[in-house]
Amino acid sequence: SQQGEEDPQALSIQEGENATMNCSYKTSINNLQWYRQNSGRGLVHLILIRSNEREKHSGRLRVTLDTSKKSSSLLITASRAADTASYFCATAPTPDSTLTFGKGTMLLVSP
Amino acid sequence: NAGVTQTPKFQVLKTGQSMTLQCAQDMNHNSMYWYRQDPGMGLRLIYYSASEGTTDKGEVPNGYNVSRLNKREFSLRLESAAPSQTSVYFCASSDLPTGIDEQYFGPGTRLTVT
Numbered sequence: 001s002q003q004g005e006e007d008p009q010a011l012s013i014q015e016g017e018n019a020t021m022n023c024s025y026k027t028s029i030n031n032l033q034w035y036r037q038n039s040g041r042g043l044v045h046l047i048l049i050r051s052n053e054r055e056k057h058s059g060r061l062r063v064t065l066d067t068s069k070k071s072s073s074l075l076i077t078a079s080r081a082a083d084t085a086s087y088f089c090a091t092a093p094t095p096d097s098t099l100t101f102g103k104g105t106m107l108l109v110s111p
Numbered sequence: 112n113a114g115v116t117q118t119p120k121f122q123v124l125k126t127g128q129s130m131t132l133q134c135a136q137d138m139n140h141n142s143m144y145w146y147r148q149d150p151g152m153g154l155r156l157i158y159y160s161a162s163e164g165t166t167d168k169g170e171v172p173n174g175y176n177v178s179r180l181n182k183r184e185f186s187l188r189l190e191s192a193a194p195s196q197t198s199v200y201f202c203a204s205s206d207l208p209t210g211i212d213e214q215y216f217g218p219g220t221r222l223t224v225t
Contacts, residue, residue: 004153030211042115042201042216043154088153092210098144098169099210101153 004032004089004102012108019076021105023089024069030092032065032072033099037086046074046087079109113137115217117202123223124192132187132220134202140215142208143185144169145177147198148219154201160185161208192224 004025013019023032031050035043047063049056049072056063062075076083086106090099115136124130136143141162146154146169156169158177166177174196176188185204189196199221203214 033213040219042218043203043214045213045215048213090210095209095211097210098156098159099214100170101146101155103151103153 004091004100006087006089006102006105008105009103010106010108012110013079015079015081015109015111017079017109019079019083019107019109021074021087021107023072023074023102025072025089025091026070027093028067028070030095030097033090033092034061034063034072034074035088035090035101037088037104039085043088076107079107081109081111083107084109115202115204115215117200117217117220119220120218121221123225124189125225126193128192129188129190130192130222131189132200132202132222133184134186134217135184136202136204136215137183138204138206138215139182140204140206141182142205142212143179144203144205144214145175145185145187146201146203147171147196148201149198157187157200159209189222192222194224196222197224198222 007022033048034046086104088104090101144159145157160179163182202217205212205214
C-alpha cells in the first residue's frame, strides 16, 4: 500500500525556473526520503529528513517537512534539463519499518 | 566500486518458466531489498534481508522466493512465471536495516512474461 503520495503527477517547466513537488503521507513517520529516477535507470537517493527536522538543503535542493500536516515538499531551484526525471518520496513509519514509496512526480525541464 | 549490480538487464520468459535474478553489492552493506516497479506505480517491496542469514516478506511476495547467499549477494527466484510478473525489478542495499537509512539501487532488470 502506498503511504506517500506525490503531487503533482507531472510537472513541465523551463530551464532556470524552480520546481516544487509535494508528498503527503498518512501515518506518523520516523523519516522521509526523496529519490530521483532518470528514465530507464535505478533510483538515486537525494535527501533524508528525520521527523524532528523541518528543513534540509543539499545544493539546489531544499526539502521541508511539516509533520502536523503530514506533508513534505521538494524544491529544485534554477532547474536544468538534466533535472528531467521522476521524483519519489518514501517514508518509514518506525525505525523497524521498511520504506514505502509513492507513485512519483514526473518532472520535465525544457531548454 | 560498482555499487549494486544486477543480472540480467533484460529477460523474456514464457508463462510457467522459471528464472533467477541476481544482485550483488560491493559496499559491505548489511541489508538488501528486492522491489518491482510497474507503470504509473511506485516501487513495491517483494522481499528484503535485514542482515546476512535473514529474509522477510514485503508487500508483494507471492510467486517469488529469495536467497541471501552471503553478505554481498541476494537473489530473487520466480519458480513459475506469470504474465502478472511482467515488471521492472530493482535490487537495493543499505548499511543500516529497513527504512532508517538511504538505499542504493541497481540499474534494474526488465522482465517480460508472455
